[in-house]
Amino acid sequence: MDLSYSPRHEAFRAEVRDFLERHRAEALTALLGVDAGTARERALAWQRLLIEHGYAARTIPKEYGGHGAAPDLLERVILDEEFNRAGVSRGIGGQGPDMLVPTLLEHGNEEQKRSYIAPTIRGEIIWCQGYSEPGAGSDLAAVQTRAVEDGDDFVVNGQKIWTTTAHLAHMMFGLIRTEPEASKHAGLSYLLIPMQTPGIEVRPLGTMTGHSEFNEVFFTDVRVPKRNVVGRRGEGWKIANTTLKHERNLLASSALLEGSLLRLIDLLERTETESGRAIDRPGIRDRLLRLQARVLAMRCHSLRMLTCGIKGEWPGTAGLVTKLAGCEISHQIAGLAIDALAETGILYGEGAKAQAARTWQAHYMFSLGLIIGGGTAQIQKNIIAERGLGLPREPRA
Numbered sequence: 001m002d003l004s005y006s007p008r009h010e011a012f013r014a015e016v017r018d019f020l021e022r023h024r025a026e027a028l029t030a031l032l033g034v035d036a037g038t039a040r041e042r043a044l045a046w047q048r049l050l051i052e053h054g055y056a057a058r059t060i061p062k063e064y065g066g067h068g069a070a071p072d073l074l075e076r077v078i079l080d081e082e083f084n085r086a087g088v089s090r091g092i093g094g095q096g097p098d099m100l101v102p103t104l105l106e107h108g109n110e111e112q113k114r115s116y117i118a119p120t121i122r123g124e125i126i127w128c129q130g131y132s133e134p135g136a137g138s139d140l141a142a143v144q145t146r147a148v149e150d151g152d153d154f155v156v157n158g159q160k161i162w163t164t165t166a167h168l169a170h171m172m173f174g175l176i177r178t179e180p181e182a183s184k185h186a187g188l189s190y191l192l193i194p195m196q197t198p199g200i201e202v203r204p205l206g207t208m209t210g211h212s213e214f215n216e217v218f219f220t221d222v223r224v225p226k227r228n229v230v231g232r233r234g235e236g237w238k239i240a241n242t243t244l245k246h247e248r249n250l251l252a253s254s255a256l257l258e259g260s261l262l263r264l265i266d267l268l269e270r271t272e273t274e275s276g277r278a279i280d281r282p283g284i285r286d287r288l289l290r291l292q293a294r295v296l297a298m299r300c301h302s303l304r305m306l307t308c309g310i311k312g313e314w315p316g317t318a319g320l321v322t323k324l325a326g327c328e329i330s331h332q333i334a335g336l337a338i339d340a341l342a343e344t345g346i347l348y349g350e351g352a353k354a355q356a357a358r359t360w361q362a363h364y365m366f367s368l369g370l371i372i373g374g375g376t377a378q379i380q381k382n383i384i385a386e387r388g389l390g391l392p393r394e395p396r397a
């Protein structure tokens, strides 16, 4: 494995560092929320600057509002490394820019690409993902929300659940049953649904983070133009899986884990307990070393994936390992931080100590959600075992 970068890539790294230095004042530090008033204005301005310099939407063609650079995996790695090192936000991401946009580039028609890609990457259209239903989560192809043809429209009835950001979203990309007589996987279509359409009702669901990040969404005779089907009618399963592939890549990465591990080490060095610094306690040290080994293994895994990508090879189910292991390790990192903070770790409230603990509590609860969202850990293990390792299929009910 050759880990050195070419002079061209080293020059690119220097250019990125210089940009981050020059724009430190406008740079956003945290991951961007889509809802926060003035923070949103700042986020949109930061996003425009990133696109202009090619540090966001880098490979999206210019005609769709992107920077139009040729795909280069090493440039992407350098961007991740340098932004992570500087502790600076990579800009507006999430379900629209990271999941829907690549799906539209692969399967959308020209009108859909021209209408939606540019405002989505600029953060102006917020999207939500309407896949899960009360009876369809792991068994996603069981969705029952139905669309029936009526003139130039479909009329949609049914319910989605766990729909993140539906309360903020302008649009939903949803998996809807359009062919009830077809087999389970063949009867679905991938529909783009404006959230302001009459007949859509969004009801927030509270989570243990204390916030309402996701929702139930009810559809009663909702009219959606037929031209909003992505790909062909009845091909929704294939297209939904393209989106899921991008979702899994989004939920975990070795760069994110390395950043979290460094913050954990810093915390353990700074946290004093009755028996000295937290990092010097054998139990904590033992857990830290195990985590460090797993993060290192993830780095090797991501380099292996990168080599595959550069050679144009398909990584097979190795790609799923990133989501499975990455989300679990992230959760364990936050768990160790909370344990090391001892009683402070579970404090809620406004004091300085509680504030410090809250970041780790939020990380702990959020990463638990990521182990479930985008396909649960158990389902990832099934796929890796059956399709990757060739183990016998589990009995079907």
Ligand SMILES: Cc1cc2nc3c(=O)[nH]c(=O)nc-3n(C[C@H](O)[C@H](O)[C@H](O)COP(=O)(O)OP(=O)(O)OC[C@H]3O[C@@H](n4cnc5c(N)ncnc54)[C@H](O)[C@@H]3O)c2cc1C
Pocket (backbone or CB within 6 Å): 128, 129, 130, 131, 132, 133, 134, 136, 137, 138, 139, 161, 162, 163, 164, 165, 214, 368, 369, 370, 372, 373, 374, 375, 376, 377, 378, 379, 382
């Ligand atoms: C934070 C978060 C955000 C989410 N955001 C969205 C969103 O924006 N849009 C959206 O559509 N959905 C979203 N989801 C829903 C998510 O995709 C589903 O929760 C997930 O697919 C699991 O489905 P389920 O909750 O119905 O659980 P179920 O499928 O009912 O599973 C329950 C349990 O049984 C296990 N299980 C099920 N089948 C098997 C099997 N064959 N073998 C072994 N174990 C099995 C599962 O692993 C799980 O532990 C989100 C979920 C979370 C936690």
